[in-house]
Amino acid sequence: MAACCSALACTEDPPATEETETPGSSEPGSTAPGTSGGSVEPTNTSSATETEVTEGTGGPGATSETDSTAATPDMPGLEHDPNEDIPPVDAEGCHAIYAQDLLPTFEVTVEPDVWAQLMDEWNNGQANEDAGVNTNPYHPLAEFKYGDIRIHNASIRLRGNPTWWNPVPGGDKMQFQIGFDAQTKKGHFLGLKRVALDAATYNRHMLRDRLSLRFMRSVGIAAPCANNARLVVNGEYYGIFSNLEKLDEKFLERVMDDPSGGLWERNNWQLQANKDNADESRLEQLQDANTLEEVEEILDIEQALLTYAAEAVLPDSDGAWAGGKNFYVYDDPSRGKFMLLPWDLDNTLERFEDPPEGPYPVNPDPFVWEKLTSHGRTWYDISLKDPAYFDLYIDIIDQILHEGYQPAKMLGWVDEMSAQIEEAVLTDTNKPYTNTTYHNKVKALREYIQVRYDFVDDWLVCWQSGGKDDGLGYCVEQ
Structure with missing residues (x-):
């Protein structure tokens, strides 16, 4: 287990238990862990440092x-x-x-x-x-x-x-x-x-x-x-x-120049922050935008394209790019426009493991692919019909693929993270899969990162070397 060396102290991990290949061997029953149906045992007794x-x-x-x-x-x-x-x-x-x-x-x-x-x-x-x-x-x-x-x-x-x-x-x-x-x-x-x-x-x-x-x-x-x-x-x-x-x-205070705007979760359009300041009429304007001019007026398209492009590169099956609902919109007072914010990325990377014609193909096209249960992506579709914004989208994917998704860097992060958590995963008897499955999935993740990089890199070469739209949005070499 990697040592904790950040500004926050870690508590000591318990000794590792014997590895099990049968999940659920010590899962909780009708009573809480650490109890026998009666009083709750305290997590720790008080000490002079608590x-x-x-x-x-x-x-x-x-x-x-x-x-x-x-x-x-x-x-x-x-x-x-x-x-x-x-x-x-x-x-x-x-x-x-x-x-x-x-x-x-x-x-x-x-x-x-x-x-x-x-x-x-x-x-x-x-x-x-x-x-x-x-x-x-x-x-x-x-x-x-x-x-x-x-x-x-x-x-x-x-x-x-x-x-x-x-x-x-x-x-x-x-x-x-x-x-x-x-x-x-x-x-x-x-x-x-x-x-x-x-x-x-x-x-x-x-x-x-x-x-x-x-x-x-x-x-x-x-x-x-x-x-x-x-x-x-x-x-x-x-x-x-x-x-x-x-x-x-708290998130807005950390990342935004002006954290006072309305923050909505796309799922059911729930207002999640600054309820006293949020302007519902602006959200309605964003929801109703159906021309490029209307989208440009209310949405920061360049920022949105960056978010779309990052989701496309990964890829992400539930975010804004795919027609999913796992994202937020922030009405940024400093921009005077909305921003797209990613959320809930547990359907990314090697989640895509189906054959080419399957619902989640290994390499979905970064421009065309949309989930079968799509809830629509109006702002994306309207923006990328404009040639200038489409060219910008290609340029953004080029930049973030080669600067942010470099396999050596991504694989280094995987090695660092998996080494840190491995013992905690292996001793987790409540996980619904075996330790062998865990190790296989880490291997599959490593393999997918390189496969995805190679595919998107080739996809970019087609568009950047004179390739043309085949009428369905796919690039074909001329």
């Missing part, structure tokens, strides 16, 4: 929104709350909890009835959604712990698409979001409102989001940050996850 954060907003002695407490008994004389010591961003501009050299361990204490509720919601997710029932309500945590930070008013909920939730035990590993502002408006963890822990079943090397987002940030896209994280539930290691930065006010 701090309780009752409201998640201030240290001992601080006045909370709902209570006023003195210094906690286990930290007499503490002068400040370590949760307020927000570390500086890392070399990539990311919050330090997402640093690439860090594999954080988050510990949660969950009461048995709450764990049972989470499992019931996971196992009945699709039925609940069909019945109009909230599929992922927040539930209180007894404790969230990271290093010497202990928060007692955090909440936990499920995350992901209920359509793909396979029942536990014996199916998937549940995915979670931990909210620090769900109970207390100003609650936070090192300045963050939420922690998102993703474990998409078919992201079996656990690197799709992390690698794809790092590539996007390296080519100048305002993409969220990600690494991996371990989760311990009631003192027992539950598994490894993709640790994803949420797109919210």
